[in-house]
Amino acid sequence: MAAAGQASTLGAAEPHALLDQAKNLISQLYNPSGAAPEHLKLVQERLQELQRLPQGWQLAQGLLDDPDSNTRFFGALTFTVKINQSWVDLSDESVAQLKEHLVRRFVALVDAQEKYHVIRKLAAAMVALLFRDESWTHPIQDLGAAFRNGAISQQSHTDFENTTLPSLNEAQITGLLCFSTTAAEEATKASNLVCRFSGDHPVAESLQDGLCLCNYVLRVLLQQISAGTDIADANAGHDALQSCRAWLNVRSSIHFSNLPKQQHLSSTTDLLVQCISVKKLSKTATESVAEMLRTENRLLTDAHHEYILGYLKSEAASELVQRLKEGDYDDDPMAFWDLLDSYTAPRNVKLISGALGPSHAQVLSYLDVLFHGPGYPGVDDKLSSDLLDWWTAAADDLQDGVDEGLQEARQNLANAVLNVYNRLKWPSPDESADWDADDRSEFHIFRRDTQDFLLSAFPTLGIELIDLFRQKAVTALNANDWTDLETACFCLAQLSETVDGDEEAVTHLDAIFSSEKFAVVCLNSDQLPNKTRQTLVDMLGKYQMFFEQNTNLLPHVLTFLFSALNISSCTNTASRSIGFLSKSCRKALVTEIPVFLKIFTEFQQSSAATTQSLERVVEGIAAVVQALPSEEAKAPYLDELLKPFFVQTASARDDAQRGDIESAHTRGHLALRCIAGIGRGLRTDQDGIIDLESEETASDDNTFWEAHDIQAQLCQCLMVYLDGFPLDHTIVEGVCEVLKAGFTEATGPFVLKPTNIALYLTSIPLGTAGAADITMSTASSFLASYQVTPMKIQEEAAVLFVHVYWAFSLMMQNAEHNDPEVSNSSIAFLARSLPKYHQVLFALTSAPPPPASHIAAALNGNSQTAPVLQTILNFVTNTLGSQEPLPLRSAAQFWSGVLNLPSSTDPLTNVSRAIHEYLPSLCHVLVTQLSGRCARSDIVHLAEVLKKIVFNFQGQARPHLTASLASVGRPNDQSLPAETLAKENERFLAMLVAARGGTSTTQEIVRSYWVKCRGAGFAYT
Template sequence: MAEDPAEVERLILSLYQPNPPEVIAQTQATLSRLQGTPEAWGLARILLEKPDQQVKFFGALTIVIKLNNESSSLSPEDASELLLLLINHYLDTLRSRSSPLVARKLASALATFFINFHQLWSRFIRHLIFCLVSGQSCLPNALDEVPDTVSLMERMEPSQAQAALWVLTNVFDEVAKINLNSVQNIGIYGSILENSSDAVALMSRSMSPQTTTEEAHEDAIRCLQSWVWFAQKSSSKDTRLSEPIGPLITAVITSLTVDELYSVSVELMVDLLSNCLMFLSDTHFANLAQLFDSPWSQGRYEKLVQGDFEFDSLQYGLLLLAFGEAKIERFMQSDDSRSQKLLSNLCGLLAARGYVIEEDRIFVPALEFWLTYAETLTDLTYSDEESTGTWVPRARSHLLQAVSNAWQKITYPPAEEFHSWDSNERISFHEARKDVVDLLQSVFTLVGPQLVSTFADLVLKALSDSSWPQLEAAAFCLGGLADCISETNRGDDALSVVFKSSLFAILRSGQSEIPPKVQQTCVSLIARYTEYFERNVSELHPVLNFIFGVVGEHAMANAAAKSIHRLCGSCRGYLHTEANSFLNEYQSLVSGRRLDCGASEKVVGGIASVIQAMPDSNPKYSACGRLLEFVQTDVQRSLDLLRSYDGSPMPCCAVYTCSYAAPDESPALHTALKSLRCLASIGKGLQAPAELSVDLESSRASTLVVDPHLAQLQGSIMSMISQIQEAFNTSGEVVELICSVLRSGFSESEPGPFVLPPQSVAQYLTNQNLQTPRVGLLVKTACSFVSSLEHDGLDNQQDMLNSVLLWVIGLLKQLPSRFRDLAFRT
């Protein structure tokens, strides 16, 4: 087939016809193999002579591939002949104006030729311009007898300048991709520099209104952008690449106001301001500052903030932001009206019309600018406190206005609107809200607790006005400041006003018009500010009464359960006398089937934390027994469901779907997993706080006497996990949760329900085999178990250790040899 151009032509044309995917793939593979053969050089020449444009394009593409892969196979004479061939076809294609795609591909081929034969075609711009002007090809050595480049350019038509620009742009693009330090590419950088004056002259002429067209002007700006990319990659400190294009950049700034040239100009200027400041002089910045103070800029700005987020409008916003960030220190320290107006406009970008993300696409970039602004202002403020007195208040005022604009923009849209967004938009919206919190935390460094007071006041105002979206956003921001004041009471006065207000009474009243998200965010404030309640113990009981009262409400269940868990964990020392009251509250919730699995897990973990703080063992173990009875009930329910499932819905909650429900998960397994999650959560809650010191000698002595009540609790725990594993012996998740239950006692130094007897743990582990799902987790648990025995000393544990070791060895022996070797290595 390689000798049959007609067959190749038929295959090429078949790619543009409707065919099955497998036929197209086979044809592409055949043509690709053909391009790798030695005969492809000659075939490409034949294809370039064909009248069909798709065939010509394939011929030019083949030459590009051959040059990239096999240029070393060409002698200098062959290379010169190929250059003449490419230029002839380029001229013919340009004259015929029949196919821009073929012309562009031939321009790419010429650029590839230069990269591989830059010594042969050293003055490629001048030579190409001469061929374009004369309308015929010639060898590069014929340039000695032709006029200089500038004289040649004066005879060029704009369309001919475009043709030269296409080749030059391709050269810059391709050179930017290669390693200029490799042996095979030595000399290319020097050749580019040798042609730089011609390149600048060509772009300059193509940007001059008197000698160009809009199309050529656009191509010249694109070529300049390719120059910038190449210069940035190759040598950012070489002024021979940056200085010559200064006047060209000035021309690009001027062209921003030309509608037909705006898109390509703004793209280049955003790139220069964001990534390539070395190309910009003070004069360029002065020109841009003047431009941003013009009626043209004001018109663009008004369109953007009024909700025009089309591409060109958005690009204007990105240009303004890039300009502001490039000179951010200067603008924040300057008191001239132009700088102040620019900062006000940058602040106004945070208040553009439209919902964030779904409509308003300038908000996130603007927020990133103000994050940088806050960080820069902080650095300057604390690095030279004496010299900042005059300008810092003014700079801070802009930042506070940015905060004011930002928090109001992150209010949730109506529920039906929000749910109509796709998942990526919703995720991005939530990420934008987190970014606003990052801004608030940065601003707190400069402003201090006053920021907490501001948002506390905003919460109360929105509550007074029944402005539910604003209430949610203000509460979200107030919660975001919790980490800033967690270890100090400087914000307590402001928080006290919020927590003692009518906020929680209104939430508990069940007003139907309060959106669920508002309820969730407001309740979450409690979990965020647990340290506040540690410092203000008198407010613990009212807030706990509130969250236990609303934890059964679907909208607030997760937030309230999380608050119970965190508040009980943090304030256990003050709450242990309320353990039985909390158990009664939980009994009521369980009886009413008002909690799903996730809420139950958090609530029992919180109650367990309170029980842990009880000083006397008898009431502590009694409370533990009550708490474990709830789990035992769920275990028994799961076993009953397994024996006689009647198709009823998930038994963990009465009305709503459980957040933990997995597709195709049986109610029996679902209930079993719930019981194990609750068991693991209780085990973690009963762990001693890390900050408590423990007398290890006393603890070891106390383990010698086993409390019968404690032994009963431990036996109950071992019985529950054994029952569940036996009933659901194919579930890896069951094994994973059982391991969590076992490990919860390993780090403890004092007796407790989950500090299980070592013999019981060892016996449970050694009863497992290779058929047990996720047996590797059990082996890891065994490692942790052996390490935990150091608390009790290892003197009397030798038999038990031997049994565990023999169990692990037995498992390894049962593995196929290839897995056994891997297991021993790891």
């Protein structure tokens, strides 16, 4: 019968029929015979339905008695399910019967040499019973007695260790260990389980019994070995060691309030430690002792540590070290490494400083020998990463100082640095040809982690490290050993931040960079392998300060960096280094501008050129151009630098006109990014920062550039993108980045006339996807750049405000155009402009001039004639009452700013008149929102507006607030009498007034009111 039809009458079926169905399903599950995964999933679901039935107890019993081992396994599983799901249905008598049945079946199956997975699953069912039956305090002893007597004996606790255990055969001992280990492991998973009566974990009494069992087995095995008896099968010993480990985990992970005396614990520790030297038990014992060293070291005595040390120095240990060195990473050698690591890590400083004496010399030698493994770290050598971690921790700890032996510690640490250095060497293409992605990743991780090691070692070894890598680099240069040169440069790059300003370090670096061979390499870099070139490029960029102090070296260094641009694997790194060095050393490089421009012209034609690399390179060259003494000297170079991107812009326009939008966007993005990069490069050097707070700047005359063809071309370029070009967010962002490049400067080709800037910004439709945020933030930056002299750009500010007005008008007229991003960014722009430009905004009390063509087209001829200020304030107030979180918060910020303006209380100002006009609607919106309508997260923002109204306009606002409170119904208080509500509203207002503008107090009052309106279910904190 198909699985789909077997559960239709489950509830009405007889137990034997259910049993037959279950056996059939189990047979399908374990003998799929090409069945589809969907069918097997259905089979599993049907079996789970059977397990949940009331007849599941009989079903479990029948399955456990079946001749088939898979069926018996499922029977044991069903008992676990029923115990966990239907325990409350059992009486005390039923529990006792269930316990006796499970114990009898367990004993019988063990004696019949049942398969391990069935024994383990039945043990899990018995443990589930143990966790619920609070009367079962000594299950291990009871089970041992059952093995001996055939049933649970009332006298099972008389002498478990000396009577019960010796009477059991090996199979019974193994079965008992299986149950004991299962109980311990399940207890660790359920560490928070507590018995109702004892107040302790259900295995509290079993801990001692479990250790007693382990001790008995290990003691017998060790006695046999001591007597010279050959142990053919050490499985019981391994099981005992695993059980020891499980019970020790129980001890460390569970808090026992009434932990019994652990007379067996010291014996367990003794036996565990002794087993590490028993060959057939060594791996399992070593794993347990290593874990004990990490987590339960207080259980180990000095004698135990001496024994472990003796084992680490033994011939067997030396053999394992040799196997590790030869690349044997099987279980036994790796378990030994785990023990070595656990033993040495807590005493690393004492070990490398010699404080532990000659007895540990051999152990220390392992930490040197093991670095000489086969192949490459992470690929062939699986241990170097662990060794690197060990030495990094040792170097870190050594920074805390040592009482004695510092010189020896320095020698050992220096030797470790050499070992790491030799493992860093980059493989040849042939060597790495067979590496997969994981191999490459592991090797890269090892090299990356080396930086932490070198930085940790530097405080102890100091300039000695730089000297070492200098020697390696010079030797490699002289020998044309490019692999070793790459390694030395890699190490020097990691230490760049530690040596800035150190004169001795400068001397060592000078020995490399000033050498004739290095100059030859820079000028003839084709001989370098790509990886060596890439690492050298990266290193040069990181020693920016050195080259600032040694500018005579810059020409051939930058020549090398420019040549590396054409190598695709080096392009990004080289462009970044060129950018760093050009900016920081600009004054020393002005004579090289023609060379740089020539190389740049060649690079932009290269297939390796990317938008990012071109942007970095032109920014660096522009920074050097900026260092020229006069504007006249800069102009021809800037013209040459900008011209290719003006050409790209023209090509982008042509592509757009042909309908090739993707190509147009690609070209436009490249051109704008690079033009903006040039603008950033032209920003004044830090040594000559322009004081933007000064109203009188000697060099604020920009007539040279305003009359120059370069600025005219720049403006034409921008208009290409703002007049019919298919805009997307990347183009809009590029235009804005070009504009912002001049905001920090007083003069220069990127310092455009305010009128033009306002024109460009208002030419960007705010509805363009992703455009509103960047456009309005750029508008804010523009206004902020004139914050000292805002009167100079009042007309431009008004133009921007009118642009926002048209955006609001469009959204108010047509819901399809309502965009939270546009609302939020526009209102946030208005809020940021208030401190310096509020007079401009509040003077816009008349209708605007006709809109630009792209706005008129969007309005479909329905241009509003409402005054600008009225439309803006209406929109912001309506937004304050919306459910969109970001626009709402910007609206709250706007009104908070308006209410806080110095002129807000002067009745003769436009600001005051506007506040007086909008106070009723503002109060109504706030009360409506705070009466349970707004989200909890918006309360703090709305409360800020309410606080300013109450504090600054109490007399005017009180009647409006009272009326609003009376008109707004509370969803949670509809049953209250009107008189009661009126009193509560008056009390709420009185509390707000009494808060006197205190932020935290006002917020707490408002929050309590919101909760009362919304309902107690929302009163979480």
